[in-house]
Amino acid sequence: MRNSERTKVKLLLESGVVGAEVAAMGWVRTKRGNKNVAFVALNDGSTIHNIQVVFDMTRFTEEQLKGVTTGACIAVRGLLVESPGSGQRVEIQANYLEVLGEADATTYPLQKKGHSMEFLREIAHLRPRTNTFGAVLRIRHAMAYAIHKYFNDKGFFYIHAPIITGSDAEGAGAMFRVTTLDLENLPRTEDGKIDWNEDFFGKEAKLTVSGQLEAELGALALSEVYTFGPTFRAENSNTPRHLAEFWMIEPEMAFYDIQDNMDLAEDFLKYLIRYALENCADDLEFLNKMYDNELIDRLKFVIENPFERLTYTEAIKILEAANQKWEFPVFWGADLQSEHERYLVEKHFKKPVILTNYPKEIKAFYMKQNDDGKTVRAMDVLFPKIGEIIGGSQREEVYDKLLSRIHELHIPEKDVWWYLETRKFGSAPHSGFGLGFERLLLFVTGMTNIRDVIPFPRTPKNCDF
Amino acid sequence: MRNSERTKVKLLLESGVVGAEVAAMGWVRTKRGNKNVAFVALNDGSTIHNIQVVFDMTRFTEEQLKGVTTGACIAVRGLLVESPGSGQRVEIQANYLEVLGEADATTYPLQKKGHSMEFLREIAHLRPRTNTFGAVLRIRHAMAYAIHKYFNDKGFFYIHAPIITGSDAEGAGAMFRVTTLDLENLPRTEDGKIDWNEDFFGKEAKLTVSGQLEAELGALALSEVYTFGPTFRAENSNTPRHLAEFWMIEPEMAFYDIQDNMDLAEDFLKYLIRYALENCADDLEFLNKMYDNELIDRLKFVIENPFERLTYTEAIKILEAANQKWEFPVFWGADLQSEHERYLVEKHFKKPVILTNYPKEIKAFYMKQNDDGKTVRAMDVLFPKIGEIIGGSQREEVYDKLLSRIHELHIPEKDVWWYLETRKFGSAPHSGFGLGFERLLLFVTGMTNIRDVIPFPRTPKNCDF
Numbered sequence: 026m027r028n029s030e031r032t033k034v035k036l037l038l039e040s041g042v043v044g045a046e047v048a049a050m051g052w053v054r055t056k057r058g059n060k061n062v063a064f065v066a067l068n069d070g071s072t073i074h075n076i077q078v079v080f081d082m083t084r085f086t087e088e089q090l091k092g093v094t095t096g097a098c099i100a101v102r103g104l105l106v107e108s109p110g111s112g113q114r115v116e117i118q119a120n121y122l123e124v125l126g127e128a129d130a131t132t133y134p135l136q137k138k139g140h141s142m143e144f145l146r147e148i149a150h151l152r153p154r155t156n157t158f159g160a161v162l163r164i165r166h167a168m169a170y171a172i173h174k175y176f177n178d179k180g181f182f183y184i185h186a187p188i189i190t191g192s193d194a195e196g197a198g199a200m201f202r203v204t205t206l207d208l209e210n211l212p213r214t215e216d217g218k219i220d221w222n223e224d225f226f227g228k229e230a231k232l233t234v235s236g237q238l239e240a241e242l243g244a245l246a247l248s249e250v251y252t253f254g255p256t257f258r259a260e261n262s263n264t265p266r267h268l269a270e271f272w273m274i275e276p277e278m279a280f281y282d283i284q285d286n287m288d289l290a291e292d293f294l295k296y297l298i299r300y301a302l303e304n305c306a307d308d309l310e311f312l313n314k315m316y317d318n319e320l321i322d323r324l325k326f327v328i329e330n331p332f333e334r335l336t337y338t339e340a341i342k343i344l345e346a347a348n349q350k351w352e353f354p355v356f357w358g359a360d361l362q363s364e365h366e367r368y369l370v371e372k373h374f375k376k377p378v379i380l381t382n383y384p385k386e387i388k389a390f391y392m393k394q395n396d397d398g399k400t401v402r403a404m405d406v407l408f409p410k411i412g413e414i415i416g417g418s419q420r421e422e423v424y425d426k427l428l429s430r431i432h433e434l435h436i437p438e439k440d441v442w443w444y445l446e447t448r449k450f451g452s453a454p455h456s457g458f459g460l461g462f463e464r465l466l467l468f469v470t471g472m473t474n475i476r477d478v479i480p481f482p483r484t485p486k487n488c489d490f
Numbered sequence: 491m492r493n494s495e496r497t498k499v500k501l502l503l504e505s506g507v508v509g510a511e512v513a514a515m516g517w518v519r520t521k522r523g524n525k526n527v528a529f530v531a532l533n534d535g536s537t538i539h540n541i542q543v544v545f546d547m548t549r550f551t552e553e554q555l556k557g558v559t560t561g562a563c564i565a566v567r568g569l570l571v572e573s574p575g576s577g578q579r580v581e582i583q584a585n586y587l588e589v590l591g592e593a594d595a596t597t598y599p600l601q602k603k604g605h606s607m608e609f610l611r612e613i614a615h616l617r618p619r620t621n622t623f624g625a626v627l628r629i630r631h632a633m634a635y636a637i638h639k640y641f642n643d644k645g646f647f648y649i650h651a652p653i654i655t656g657s658d659a660e661g662a663g664a665m666f667r668v669t670t671l672d673l674e675n676l677p678r679t680e681d682g683k684i685d686w687n688e689d690f691f692g693k694e695a696k697l698t699v700s701g702q703l704e705a706e707l708g709a710l711a712l713s714e715v716y717t718f719g720p721t722f723r724a725e726n727s728n729t730p731r732h733l734a735e736f737w738m739i740e741p742e743m744a745f746y747d748i749q750d751n752m753d754l755a756e757d758f759l760k761y762l763i764r765y766a767l768e769n770c771a772d773d774l775e776f777l778n779k780m781y782d783n784e785l786i787d788r789l790k791f792v793i794e795n796p797f798e799r800l801t802y803t804e805a806i807k808i809l810e811a812a813n814q815k816w817e818f819p820v821f822w823g824a825d826l827q828s829e830h831e832r833y834l835v836e837k838h839f840k841k842p843v844i845l846t847n848y849p850k851e852i853k854a855f856y857m858k859q860n861d862d863g864k865t866v867r868a869m870d871v872l873f874p875k876i877g878e879i880i881g882g883s884q885r886e887e888v889y890d891k892l893l894s895r896i897h898e899l900h901i902p903e904k905d906v907w908w909y910l911e912t913r914k915f916g917s918a919p920h921s922g923f924g925l926g927f928e929r930l931l932l933f934v935t936g937m938t939n940i941r942d943v944i945p946f947p948r949t950p951k952n953c954d955f
Contacts, residue, residue, distance in 0.1 A: 027747070027750070028743075028745040028746050028747070028750050029750065031745060033645060033713065035645070050713075050744070050745050050918070051713070052711070052916050053916075069712075069713045069744075070647075070711050070712030070713045071645060071712070071713055096915050096916045097916050098710075098744075098916040098917060098918040100745075125887075125916075125917065125918045125919065126887065126913070126915070126916045126917030126918050127916075128914075128915040128916045129914075129915075132914075132915075133915045133916075135915075149707075149908075150707045150908035150909070150911060150912065151707075151711075151911070151912075151915065153707065153708055153711035153712060154710075154711040154916075158711075159711065159712065162647060162649070162708070162712060163647060163712070165647075165648075165650075166642075166647040166648045166649075169638075169648050170638055170642045170648065173634075173635055173638050174639075177631075177635045180498060180500070180536060182535075182627060182628060182630075182631040183630075183631045183634050183635065184627070184631075184945055185630075185720075185737060185944065185945060186945070186946070187735065187945075187946040187948060187953070187955070188653070188720045188722075188735055189666075189722075189734070189735050189948050189953050190953060191953040191954060192955075199670070201654075201668045201669065201670060201690070202668070202669050202670065202673075203666045203667070203668060203697065204666065204667050204669065204673075205664070205666060205667065205724045206673075208667075208669075208671075208673065208676060208684055209684065211673060219673055219674065225666070225724055225726075225734065225950060225951075226734075226948070226950070226951060226952060226953040227950075227951035227952070228953070230953050232668065239945065239946060239955060242615045242616075242618065242945075242955070243618055243627070243945065245563075245619075246517070246535050246616075246618035246619040246623075246624065247535030247536070247618060247624065247627060247628070248498065248515075248516070248534045248535045248536055254719075254720065255650075255653045255719065255720065257653075257654075259670045259690055261690075269654070269690065269691075270652065270653055270654055272650060278493075279515070279534075279563075280493040280496060280515050280565075281493050282492070282493070285492070285493050285494065422591065443614075443615035443954070443955050444615070446615060446616070447615065447616075448591070449593075449594075449597075450561050450591070450593040450594075450597075450598045450599075450600075450616065451517050451518075451561045451562050451563040451590075451591045451592075451593045451598075451619075452563060452590065452591030453515070453563040453590045453591050454590065479650065480649055480650060480651070480652075480704065480707075480708065481651070481652040481704060483652060483654050483691070485690060485691070485692075486690075486691060486692035487691060487692070488652070488654050488655060488656040488691040488693070488695050489656060489908075490652070490657075490704060490707070490908050
């Protein structure tokens with residue numbers, strides 16, 4: 026059967042014409058029945074729902090249906106009819122069957138019964154065929170598309186920040202080295218050091234931890250830009266919240282101050298969540314039912330309420346006044362931990378929170394310095410269950426102030442000369458933020474382990490598939 | 491001035507209401523005039539066109555306008571009026587000026603005069619402020635967005651293939667190593683070899699050369715998927731056509747045979763080029779005028795004509811019969827070189843060509859073997875000026891055939907067990923292809939060096955910015 030004949034299951038279920046001869050292809054989820062009739066639940070990944078295919082055993086032989094087992098791939102033709110059974114509007118009365126690929130019932134790992142998330146991670150090549158990962162991957166697609174659509178509609182330009190970088194100025198975390206040197210035979214300089222001139226890029230090269238600095242170069246030419254690309258952390262963190270390779274979205278906008286930045290971040294997150302509710306209803310209902318009964322309510326709550334905005338200093342006062350035992354002590358100058366962030370969001374304000382004006386010592390060199398000499402115009406957006414989902418700031422656009430902060434932090438000027446030059450030539454107030462794509466997906470899907478919202482997770486001791 | 495007051499130059503020029511008080515922010519391209527009036531061409535990156543800002547010198551002092559030099563960033567308020575001059579419909583009669591960031595005329599590298607592309611590559615942090623790179627980056631954005639829109643509208647799902655990979659099975663080219671080992675102090679096993687167990691991922695890890703194999707895993711669950719991500723080649727190729735880091739789009743579709751695959755590739759390319767003509771007209775006109783007078787005609791020609799489809803074997807006969815001197819000899823079994831591809835496209839057929847059924851020896855292990863035992867169901871799409879823009883194939887879905895090809899080519903089974911399993915469990919005919927994003931951009935922009943269609947090119951001895 027040619028693909029051109031086929032209609033996707035999603036379309037058949039939503040708008041298939043009863044009485045029409047149709048064709049479908051997909052993977053068998055279950056087969057049941059008796060000697061008179063067989064019912065096959067067929068899924069092609071276009072939707073979480075299966076279409077029921079009914080085989081009248083006066084038309085088909087047992088032998089023909091032998092290969093129709095859980096996991097097998099089949100093509101069927103038949104009449105689309107109203108389903109007498111409950112649970113589906115329509116079904117296919119098959120008159121033609123082709124088994125495209127069998128799945129031996131004794132070895133196929135995805136039988137009907139449930140599987141642990143740990144086990145499914147070990148078969149990441151097959152887990153997209155499960156209801157859960159089908160739903161997660163469809164939502165992941167929808168969120169990626171919504172991100173591009175949001176920015177495109179607003180006149181932002183997508184900038185591809187480089188993945189391999191010769192600069193490690195951002196200091197956001199430990200970096201992976203990229204090299205083509207023969208490690209068994211390292212070239213040496215006269216004084217016995219590794220000769221990086223001989224490496225592919227003629228110097229040490231790493232995988233990027235952030236595209237922000239390059240995005241700023243784009244914003245200071247095209248006004249409003251964003252990146253959406255992979256970023257890397259070589260930290261040995263084996264937690265449900267960390268990946269060595271993850272995707273980040275980093276919008277950067279000339280002429281935006283910190284208020285504009287907060288407005289954009291809030292509008293952006295609400296747009297994405299609304300998009301998911303409108304475009305992924307079936308998948309969200311499944312996840313709501315199976316994993317997290319409060320998921321859809323939580324998503325709706327976020328889009329219906331304004332985020333609470335306050336300063337870091339105000340937040341510290343609230344935390345100090347709270348009748349709570351903290352694992353990490355609370356004092357002005359402390360970096361907020363997940364327990365503090367979640368207290369503010371889940372207990373105190375009971376809604377998303379945007380904190381601003383953090384102590385400069387706990388934030389990056391490029392953030393705009395406030396006149397108090399102590400704080401910078403940072404902003405973190407804190408979400409229920411997730412904690413920090415967005416981190417951003419207004420950027421320091423004044424050359425002298427930026428340079429003196431770079432000196433204070435002993436960042437080599439030769440690594441950031443190009444970044445400094447944007448403050449020398451046509452500088453402008455500007456702002457931006459970073460959204461971790463998988464953090465967003467944790468929130469939108471209700472999954473609790475970040476390894477389960479990316480197709481092929483990379484973590485310490487794991488880069489399989 | 492707050493950003494919320496500002497209107498983008500593109501909007502002012504297209505739909506600004508004459509007689510309205512408006513505000514604009516952007517970078518000064520030129521200033522000219524006399525002691526009575528100054529004319530400033532202001533650009534904010536939203537469009538290739540500048541808006542003219544007129545300063546009546548009875549309202550402004552020379553001192554106030556001193557900072558308004560080429561490259562400076564300014565904010566202006568004023569009346570939008572019909573322009574008496576030629577070249578623009580409207581202009582701003584300024585009544586307020588703020589210099590946001592000066593650009594010292596003696597050191598700012600982007601003065602009015604033209605610059606060589608080589609020089610502009612050395613200042614990749616500033617070149618987005620030029621007309622050429624503004625145009626290229628806006629087109630790059632539009633093409634990226636069109637790619638996502640095309641696939642989303644068709645029901646494809648975006649799959650993020652991993653960037654760091656433990657497998658080097660694809661064999662598409664030399665790979666970069668990714669490591670966190672201390673190279674001055676490499677851990678050793680008992681027999682003196684480097685102990686990769688001690689590396690971050692517990693084994694050797696590389697940067698991906700293609701997301702195809704992982705995309706196939708997606709397609710065999712969700713039917714139609716695509717990747718769009720960075721890929722890497724550690725080849726020491728210093729040519730205008732090669733980058734060490736570039737972006738690839740790799741759609742992969744269950745149930746598609748080679749014909750469906752060709753239909754999709756042709757439809758996809760035409761969609762993208764049509765999108766560029768409809769959405770990037772101003773930028774294309776600029777590039778057409780400045781770099782390549784045949785650019786727009788070439789783009790239109792491609793969307794208006796069906797691609798020529800023929801087999802590799804037929805192409806070899808045409809090339810053998812051609813009255814041409816070849817640098818590389820033509821014979822059945824030879825890998826086609828650029829000179830051959832361009833002859834077919836530019837001289838013989840005078841339109842894009844899709845070649846199919848290549849000798850299996852010159853194609854990858856995963857391509858579907860034809861019954862002749864000699865050829866595989868590969869397809870290459872060849873374009874004028876570019877040569878191969880798309881490479882793809884129907885994939886070998888038969889487990890035994892795939893396995894024997896893997897053995898023939900001495901690919902370690904342990905590297906591809908997961909790939910093989912998709913042919914063991916619910917295999918299906920399927921196809922896909924790869925489009926090099928920067929190759930597409932060379933075609934659409936008319937640029938001739940691939941370093942000029944990516945914001946921050948990575949090439950041998952260069953990973954600056």
